[in-house]
Amino acid sequence: MNRIGPFNALYPMPTTLVGTMVNGKPNFLAVAHVGILTHHHLSVGLGKIHYSNQGIIENETFSICLPTQNQMVETDYCGIMTGKKTDKAALFDVFYGDLKTAPMIREFLINMELRLHEVLNYQTHDIFIGEIVQTYTDDKVMRNGLVDIAKLKPLLFDMASKKYWSLGPAIGECWREGKALKKAPVENKNKEQVMDDQTKKATIKVRLEKELEILQTKIDEAKIQMNLGMKDAEDKINPHVEKFETELTHARAKLAELGKSSEGAWTEVRDGLESSLDIMKKAFASAEKHFTKDK
Numbered sequence: 001m002n003r004i005g006p007f008n009a010l011y012p013m014p015t016t017l018v019g020t021m022v023n024g025k026p027n028f029l030a031v032a033h034v035g036i037l038t039h040h041h042l043s044v045g046l047g048k049i050h051y052s053n054q055g056i057i058e059n060e061t062f063s064i065c066l067p068t069q070n071q072m073v074e075t076d077y078c079g080i081m082t083g084k085k086t087d088k089a090a091l092f093d094v095f096y097g098d099l100k101t102a103p104m105i106r107e108f109l110i111n112m113e114l115r116l117h118e119v120l121n122y123q124t125h126d127i128f129i130g131e132i133v134q135t136y137t138d139d140k141v142m143r144n145g146l147v148d149i150a151k152l153k154p155l156l157f158d159m160a161s162k163k164y165w166s167l168g169p170a171i172g173e174c175w176r177e178g179k180a181l182k183k184a185p186v187e188n189k190n191k192e193q194v195m196d197d198q199t200k201k202a203t204i205k206v207r208l209e210k211e212l213e214i215l216q217t218k219i220d221e222a223k224i225q226m227n228l229g230m231k232d233a234e235d236k237i238n239p240h241v242e243k244f245e246t247e248l249t250h251a252r253a254k255l256a257e258l259g260k261s262s263e264g265a266w267t268e269v270r271d272g273l274e275s276s277l278d279i280m281k282k283a284f285a286s287a288e289k290h291f292t293k294d295k
């Protein structure tokens with residue numbers, strides 16, 4: 001898996017226009033950072049610098065209006081112009097519902113008016129949480145009394161590509177597709193990973209034990225050599241043998257630790273053990289240079 005930092009990858013999101021009354025006039029801004037908190041509570045995350053925020057705080061109301069793909073241009077315009085300087089609401093046939101201060105758009109197929117429930121004060125953003133008071137839909141988007149998203153053709157927003165996207169066709173039934181796994185026995189992939197890890201550890205332990213055994217016979221050979229040779233050779237071999245034996249004590253302790261070490265930790269012990277073996281091999285090679293050739 002790539003580690004790409006704390007990158008928000010929760011896209012696509014529906015692009016919406018949030019309606020507010022600012023200084024007595026309707027204003028709309030594009031908002032893709034919308035959230036569903038409960039069946040009736042929605043959140044919108046607005047940068048504190050935006051003109052719209054003061055309208056929501058003043059009136060304690062706002063609207064969330066859903067454009068279709070055909071309303072991309074107007075929607076994008078509301079995301080690049082500020083109500084501080086431009087009357088964006090002039091683009092639309094604006095209407096009001098029960099709350100009176102949450103402007104909505106008659107051309108849009110779905111509009112929701114919300115009463116402000118709570119404001120979360122983040123350093124750069126105000127998160128406005130609202131409770132849906134009423135939802136207004138056009139007949140064009142309805143099927144059997146429910147909103148049909150295929151008819152809405154929502155305008156999807158993706159931050160990575162900075163593009164608008166469209167919805168594809170439906171591919172399955174919610175709360176039903178998963179039932180297929182209820183019948184079939186499910187293989188535990190995580191258990192397999194742990195098993196695999198344990199097998200790896202066991203295999204490595206056997207290999208290292210063998211290597212250690214071979215090295216043990218070598219040190220015995222070096223000790224015989226010390227007794228065979230001249231005093232001079234003994235003095236030269238001895239420091240390497242001592243080094244070897246110190247490392248052998250470490251290696252044995254590490255081998256015991258390897259057997260007990262948990263998943264994840266054992267690779268570190270293995271690396272330590274491998275480097276001990278390396279030190280022993282080098283010590284033996286240095287000692288070997290002083291062996292009596294015609295033993």
Ligand SMILES: Cc1cc2nc3c(=O)[nH]c(=O)nc-3n(C[C@H](O)[C@H](O)[C@H](O)COP(=O)(O)O)c2cc1C
Binds near residue numbers: 015051075080
């Ligand atoms: C597609 C799109 C999505 C956007 N989503 C957000 C958003 O989620 N939150 C936000 O603070 N601004 C968002 N913006 C930026 C505002 O819509 C933009 O800054 C706007 O001009 C502010 O309007 P205002 O100054 O009239 O309030 C978005 C812009 C675009 C084009």
